[in-house]
Amino acid sequence: MAQILFYLLAGVIIIATVLAVTEKHAVHAVVYLVTSFFGLAVVFYLLAAPLIAVFEVIIYAGAVMVLFLFVVMMLDRGNPEEAKRPTLMHCLPALVLSGIILASLVLLLLSQPVPGINGTDRSFLGVEDFALTLFRKYGVAIEIISMQLLFAIVGVLYLGRRRKP
Amino acid sequence: MKTALTLIVLLPLLGAVGSILLGRLLPRRVVEILACGMVWGSFAAGLCAASIYTGPVVVELGSWISSFTFTAPISLMLDPLSLSLILMISFVCGLIHLYSIGYMAGDSDYVRFFALLNLFTGAMLLLVLAENLLLLYLGWEGVGFCSYALIGFWYKETKNATAGRKAFIVTRIGDIGLALGVVWMFKLFHTFSIPELNQAGQTHPGVGMGVITALGLLLLVGAMGKSAQAPLMVWLPDAMAGPTPVSAQIHAATMVTAGVYLLMRMFPLIGVSTVVVGAIAVTGAFTAFYGATCALAERDLKRILAYSTLSQIGYMMLAVGSGAITAATFHLIVHAFFKALLFLGAGCVINALHHEQDIFRMGGLRRTLPWVFWPFLAGALCLAGVPPTGGFFSKESILTAVYMQGGMFYGALYLVGTFTVLLTVIYTLRMVFLVFGKSRSSQAGSPAEKNIPVQPLPRIMEITLFPLALLALFGGVAGSVLASFLAPLNEQAAYSPHATEGILQGVASLVVLAGIVIAWLTYGHGHRWRERRLAAAARPPTRLVAFLQAGWYFDTLYAWLFIRPYTRLATFLWQRVDEGMIDDSLDWTAAQVGRGGQFFGRWGKGRLSLYMLSLVAGATIMIGWFAWEVL
Amino acid sequence: MIVPLSHLLLLASILFALGVVCVLSWRSNVIMVLVGIEIMLNAAVLVFVAGSYQWGMADGQVFALMIIAMTSAEVSLALAMVVYLHQRRKTVDVDAFRELRDR
Numbered sequence: 001m002a003q004i005l006f007y008l009l010a011g012v013i014i015i016a017t018v019l020a021v022t023e024k025h026a027v028h029a030v031v032y033l034v035t036s037f038f039g040l041a042v043v044f045y046l047l048a049a050p051l052i053a054v055f056e057v058i059i060y061a062g063a064v065m066v067l068f069l070f071v072v073m074m075l076d077r078g079n080p081e082e083a084k085r086p087t088l089m090h091c092l093p094a095l096v097l098s099g100i101i102l103a104s105l106v107l108l109l110l111s112q113p114v115p116g117i118n119g120t121d122r123s124f125l126g127v128e129d130f131a132l133t134l135f136r137k138y139g140v141a142i143e144i145i146s147m148q149l150l151f152a153i154v155g156v157l158y159l160g161r162r163r164k165p
Numbered sequence: 166m167k168t169a170l171t172l173i174v175l176l177p178l179l180g181a182v183g184s185i186l187l188g189r190l191l192p193r194r195v196v197e198i199l200a201c202g203m204v205w206g207s208f209a210a211g212l213c214a215a216s217i218y219t220g221p222v223v224v225e226l227g228s229w230i231s232s233f234t235f236t237a238p239i240s241l242m243l244d245p246l247s248l249s250l251i252l253m254i255s256f257v258c259g260l261i262h263l264y265s266i267g268y269m270a271g272d273s274d275y276v277r278f279f280a281l282l283n284l285f286t287g288a289m290l291l292l293v294l295a296e297n298l299l300l301l302y303l304g305w306e307g308v309g310f311c312s313y314a315l316i317g318f319w320y321k322e323t324k325n326a327t328a329g330r331k332a333f334i335v336t337r338i339g340d341i342g343l344a345l346g347v348v349w350m351f352k353l354f355h356t357f358s359i360p361e362l363n364q365a366g367q368t369h370p371g372v373g374m375g376v377i378t379a380l381g382l383l384l385l386v387g388a389m390g391k392s393a394q395a396p397l398m399v400w401l402p403d404a405m406a407g408p409t410p411v412s413a414q415i416h417a418a419t420m421v422t423a424g425v426y427l428l429m430r431m432f433p434l435i436g437v438s439t440v441v442v443g444a445i446a447v448t449g450a451f452t453a454f455y456g457a458t459c460a461l462a463e464r465d466l467k468r469i470l471a472y473s474t475l476s477q478i479g480y481m482m483l484a485v486g487s488g489a490i491t492a493a494t495f496h497l498i499v500h501a502f503f504k505a506l507l508f509l510g511a512g513c514v515i516n517a518l519h520h521e522q523d524i525f526r527m528g529g530l531r532r533t534l535p536w537v538f539w540p541f542l543a544g545a546l547c548l549a550g551v552p553p554t555g556g557f558f559s560k561e562s563i564l565t566a567v568y569m570q571g572g573m574f575y576g577a578l579y580l581v582g583t584f585t586v587l588l589t590v591i592y593t594l595r596m597v598f599l600v601f602g603k604s605r606s607s608q609a610g611s612p613a614e615k616n617i618p619v620q621p622l623p624r625i626m627e628i629t630l631f632p633l634a635l636l637a638l639f640g641g642v643a644g645s646v647l648a649s650f651l652a653p654l655n656e657q658a659a660y661s662p663h664a665t666e667g668i669l670q671g672v673a674s675l676v677v678l679a680g681i682v683i684a685w686l687t688y689g690h691g692h693r694w695r696e697r698r699l700a701a702a703a704r705p706p707t708r709l710v711a712f713l714q715a716g717w718y719f720d721t722l723y724a725w726l727f728i729r730p731y732t733r734l735a736t737f738l739w740q741r742v743d744e745g746m747i748d749d750s751l752d753w754t755a756a757q758v759g760r761g762g763q764f765f766g767r768w769g770k771g772r773l774s775l776y777m778l779s780l781v782a783g784a785t786i787m788i789g790w791f792a793w794e795v796l
Numbered sequence: 797m798i799v800p801l802s803h804l805l806l807l808a809s810i811l812f813a814l815g816v817v818c819v820l821s822w823r824s825n826v827i828m829v830l831v832g833i834e835i836m837l838n839a840a841v842l843v844f845v846a847g848s849y850q851w852g853m854a855d856g857q858v859f860a861l862m863i864i865a866m867t868s869a870e871v872s873l874a875l876a877m878v879v880y881l882h883q884r885r886k887t888v889d890v891d892a893f894r895e896l897r898d899r
Contacts, residue, residue, distance in 0.1 A: 002798040003798050003799060006798055006799050006803075007799075010803075010807050013807070013811070014807075014810055014811070014814075017811060017814045017835055018814060020818075020831065020835070021814055021817055021818040021821075021831075021832070021835075026825065026827055026828065029828060029831060030831065033831060033834065033835070036835075036838075037838065040838060040841075040842065043842070044842075044845050046798060047798075047804075047845050047846060047848075047849040048848075048849050049845045049848060049849065049857050049860070051857065051861075052841075052845055052857050052860050052861065052864075055860075055861060055864055056841070056864065059864050059865075059868055060838075060864055060867070060868075063868060064834070064867065064868050064871050067871060067872060067875060068827065068830070068831070068871070068875065071827065071875045071878060071879060072827060074879065075827075075878075075879070075882050075888065090821060090823070091817065091820070091821035093778055093820065094778075094781075094816065094817050094819075094820030094821040095817060095821075097778075097781050097782055097785045097816065097820065098781075098813040098814075098816040098817045098820075099813070100785050100788075100789055101781075101784070101785050101788055101789075101809075101812070101813055101816060102809055102810065102812075102813040103792070104785075104788040104789045104791065104792035104793075105788065105792075105805075105809040105812070105813075106806065106809055107792040107795055107796070108788075108791055108792050108795055109802060109805040109806070109809065110802055110806075111795050114800075114801050114802070114850070125848070125852075125854055125857065129854050130854045130857055130858070132854075133853070133854035133855060133857075133858050134854070134858050134861070137855070137858070138855075138858050138862075141858075141862060145862055145865045145866065148865075148866060148869050149865065149868075149869050151869070152868075152869035152870070152872050152873050153872075155873050155876070156872050156873055156876045159873070159876040159877060159879075159880050160876050160879065160880075769897060770894065770897050771893075771894030771895070771896060771897025772890075772891045772894065772897075773890045773891060773893065774820070774823040774890050774891055777819060777820060777829075777890075778820055781816055781819070781820060
């Protein structure tokens with residue numbers, strides 16, 4: 001049951017991402033991306049990471065993408081339907097390079113034997129385990145990440161300050 | 166003897182070097198006296214050598230080139246031929262140096278002139294006295310260079326420089342023949358020494374008649390170039406662009422005779438081949454005829470004399486080609502006297518008439534320039550070969566020698582020679598009548614008749630004409646003396662019984678008389694034909710006259726045959742190959758390098774998308790490398 | 797294991813490649829470039845979560861959280877800069893800003 005769900009979700013994710021990449025209307029692209037993220041969140045839930053799924057939806061799809069939408073609408077780029085979509089010639093180097101990357105990654109990942117599973121087959125990694133690992137093992141990382149967020153705030157405030165006309 | 170011979174050659178060369186180094190520092194008179202003094206000193210040394218002369222002698226002065234068997238010492242040889250020639254050369258050159266003092270009085274380049282004149286005299290004396298062919302060749306090249314430098318003396322006018330170049334290039338073509346001959350002779354006989362070569366000859370192993378013929382023809386080519394014989398004669402008329410003393414010295418008396426001298430020197434070696442001897446005779450006869458016909462139609466005074474020189478040297482070659490070395494030498498010496506005299510006289514006339522050179526615009530100078538007229542007339546009579554003068558005897562002896570050779574070939578040459586004598590008389594007297602004679606018609610006005618004063622001549626120019634006139638007139642007497650003196654050289658000439666000689670002399674005198682009559686009628690004073698001639702001269706020339714005036718269009722022929730294809734090839738190589746291929750390929754390479762640089766420069770232009778692409782490309786390469794490793 | 801690890805990693809690779817395509821082919825709009833970066837980062841998160849699922853430890857999920865936090869900081873700064881640049885030049889073309897080029 002979970003398998004079928006996973007493959008369906010994988011298809012949704014990929015299709016949504018492709019549409020997001022090729023859409024010339026920025027708002028449409030962002031919405032498609034949100035769809036992709038939602039699918040990804042469900043995949044995370046299936047992979048015994050409910051906390052990450054929630055974080056994905058709240059922070060990523062909820063805050064970051066909304067921020068994208070804010071900026072897109074704020075910039076007032078005129079009529080996006082008249083914009084030119086990048087042509088195939090335009091994308092050719094990108095397609096070539098990403099094709100090579102994909103092929104190499106597939107080759108690499110499929111050639112290594114996977115080391116065995118240790119530990120029990122958990123279907124659910126609870127908040128307790130996650131919190132214990134986070135705050136005991138990676139305490140310094142939390143501090144650093146919070147400082148980074150502080151820097152980001154300061155930077156954004158500076159960049160967005162009101163300038164004298 | 167050794168001192169005398171050394172001085173003969175050394176004095177003029179020292180004079181040249183001295184003039185070059187010190188000429189600008191010394192006052193003008195000193196330079197002139199130095200230059201003339203050197204040549205007269207050489208003459209004095211020659212007289213000394215003549216007084217103590219007992220027989221042929223070879224003097225070695227030192228070693229010039231010496232490496233294994235290739236030796237060419239500086240050795241001088243004195244024998245009857247060279248002795249008579251050096252006396253003539255130094256005497257004539259001395260007189261011409263004196264004449265030049267007056268002629269170049271207004272020119273500021275006198276140092277270069279006298280230095281070159283001295284250098285020329287030294288080189289010519291070296292040529293005549295040289296005992297081995299390499300030294301002769303050195304003198305040969307020396308006179309060639311001086312000729313080039315002196316023809317183009319007033320180089321600031323393109324015409325003169327071009328004439329000098331033309332002379333140099335045409336004689337160079339002849340020099341190739343000479344150089345080939347000399348080197349081949351060394352390869353065959355392993356020596357440069359002239360006496361040895363003349364003795365080796367046909368007896369040498371591996372040397373057959375064909376080789377001798379080839380050698381002789383090569384030497385003939387060299388002589389053709391230097392002595393302006395057909396077909397290499399195109400440079401001599403144009404060489405009249407040089408100053409008149411140069412024309413007198415180089416192109417009348419001395420340098421142009423060097424070719425004849427060479428053939429005379431090497432005659433024992435090459436004379437055994439009848440082909441060579443016949444070729445020399447034909448060349449001489451043809452050139453004599455050619456020169457006479459062209460002189461008939463020529464209007465420029467100096468060019469008439471140039472063609473006349475061609476013609477007379479043709480006679481000398483004809484003599485050599487008949488085996489009569491004595492006759493050739495006799496004619497050479499007498500010709501030097503009267504031709505130098507005529508040229509110097511022409512120089513006086515041209516100077517007096519403010520550099521007018523067209524004879525149809527002269528006239529009436531008999532009264533105004535009497536000091537020039539009489540010597541000039543003497544020289545002209547000599548050239549025409551009028552009986553009691555030296556010219557008559559010399560030319561006559563040549564024709565006798567030709568006749569005595571017998572056979573149809575030499576018979577034909579005799580007829581050509583005699584006809585040319587007729588032409589010679591006509592053109593010589595034409596020249597005299599037109600330049601000096603008076604005309605009754607008021608149309609053909611000359612400066613004298615219109616009472617325009619002619620430019621007064623420096624005394625010295627007129628004085629030097631007299632010794633030459635005397636020598637030319639009374640040279641006939643010296644003829645027999647010379648013949649006995651030169652007898653050892655004359656092995657191949659046929660002996661002529663006195664009766665035949667008398668008949669031939671009579672024939673020649675009749676021909677000369679006929680020529681005088683024709684010339685008198687056509688150009689003489691007060692005759693209708695003269696007026697017609699003068700009128701005809703004012704109009705554009707007829708086809709025949711134009712043909713003769715252009716020297717039988719030989720210049721045009723050579724231009725069409727050789728110069729045009731060569732220039733086209735050179736232009737092609739210049740424009741298409743040198744500039745097109747070589748230069749342009751380098752330019753193209755540079756442009757490609759530039760374009761390559763620009764192409765790579767686009768990376769740093771600041772295009773963000775390109776930077777991102779490069780970043781991802783780098784990452785791709787790394788990932789791809791890992792994947793490749795796995796494979 | 798609902799799905800073998802290799803399938804999860806394959807999905808992540810596909811997402812990553814799509815992200816690369818998006819970054820490199822949108823030269824006319826810098827916002828779409830940022831979208832592409834987001835896709836790539838998400839692929840990384842998926843890899844971490846898959847790893848955590850494979851070995852049953854929470855470390856992968858912790859790092860996934862770190863990535864999410866870092867991404868939000870980075871995106872906010874990037875978008876602030878985009879707004880600023882748009883105010884200056886009225887364009888969001890990627891190639892429009894060349895002041896830092898080699899001269």
